[in-house]
Amino acid sequence: MSYSIAEAASRSGLTAHTLRYYERDGLMLAGVDRSASGHRRYTERDLTWIELITRLRATGMPIREVRKYADLVRTGDGNEAERLALLVAHRERVEAQLAEVTAHLRAIDHKIGIYEGKVEQARTSA
Amino acid sequence: MSYSIAEAASRSGLTAHTLRYYERDGLMLAGVDRSASGHRRYTERDLTWIELITRLRATGMPIREVRKYADLVRTGDGNEAERLALLVAHRERVEAQLAEVTAHLRAIDHKIGIYEGKVEQARTSA
DNA sequence: GTCGGACTTGGAGTGCACTCGAAGTCAAGC
DNA sequence: GCTTGACTTCGAGTGCACTCCAAGTCCGAC
Missing domain, CATH: 1.10.1660.10 (Multidrug-efflux Transporter Regulator; Chain: A; Domain 2)
Structure with missing residues (x-):
């Protein structure tokens, strides 16, 4: 196939x-x-x-x-240890970046919360 | 300042x-x-x-x-709803991508596990 | 046998987000 | 008053990862 x-x-x-x-x-x-x-x-x-x-x-x-x-x-041949090291290094970079992005996302969420408050307030006072 | x-x-x-x-x-x-x-x-x-x-x-x-x-x-002025929509759309894209990256990372982790087994085996049989 | 469509190659072009260079200005220190 | 270093502008250059194009080949269907 x-x-x-x-x-x-x-x-x-x-x-x-x-x-x-x-x-x-x-x-x-x-x-x-x-x-x-x-x-x-x-x-x-x-x-x-x-x-x-x-x-x-x-x-x-x-x-x-x-x-x-x-x-x-x-x-x-026998370079599995090298491949492993490459993948592990990559995983660590990815995990670090996931953590960073998640932290940024939380801050953006906070901003979103503020806007939600404002928009809601505008709606009810209208 | x-x-x-x-x-x-x-x-x-x-x-x-x-x-x-x-x-x-x-x-x-x-x-x-x-x-x-x-x-x-x-x-x-x-x-x-x-x-x-x-x-x-x-x-x-x-x-x-x-x-x-x-x-x-x-x-x-009063475009808070529009700003909110933009941020919310962004948040959703980011969350989707976090999920995707996490899923890929799990698959890569699986691969890493396999290599760890191989490298360990090579070490002990040497 | 000829047409359409999927494929081939090499090389050029694109979009994004910087990143750098050249030439010049300005203020402070010696 | 001259040097040094941080700044200014404008425009060009870079690196990455595709993405596309032109010209050509090949195969199956009609």
Whole structure:
């Protein structure tokens, strides 16, 4: 079972453009298979990999670092500790940012509360 | 009490470049005061405002929309309901994104768990 | 056999948010 | 009165991550 780039795009939520761009940029583990006519054929493994790098991207990992991770996985032998370190460092950054965003959000919520009071007051005194 | 652009930068965590850029781009409520020599003088009110827009930016609000909000506040009269709507819409986007990032993070954590197992296994069998 | 549509490539273009550079002004200290 | 350093403006440059375009190929359907 394999998928055309359009199918891979719809399954991954990325665009075909982005899939080609990722491949060109070294984010895939290997060149994607080709049909006799030269069209890309995505395997389940490709899609699983794309799902992972989509998660990394969606949590703010730069393309550069996703590539570094892909390089490690591609090398394939005993660099699991290195991969682990990269992912753990990423997790810590993401957690820190979640905390920061949450704190900002609380402050914005406070502001919203003030406006709600004002708007309500305007409504009842009208 | 007022502050030079360098002081405002260090108090806000932005750079002087960014402060000028924000002003140019219509993010400030009014032109910042100037000294006799034409240097900017930031008031406490300016800094309070900068703190708010920094929170909006840090939670992912585009410059464009911060400007829209600033425009509303600048107009100043009875558009509180509109400001409220803008902030509430933003809050909902941020909350949705927090949930999404958290979900991705959990999946990445799962991956980390797998690597931890592998690395531990490699360590003990060595 | 020709048409439409999905694909290919390489390279250029876009949008966002800064970030920097050049050239000039100004006040204070030596 | 000259240097130093912080400021000014305007406009150009940067980095990131796509996003799009042009020109071409290929395949299945009519």
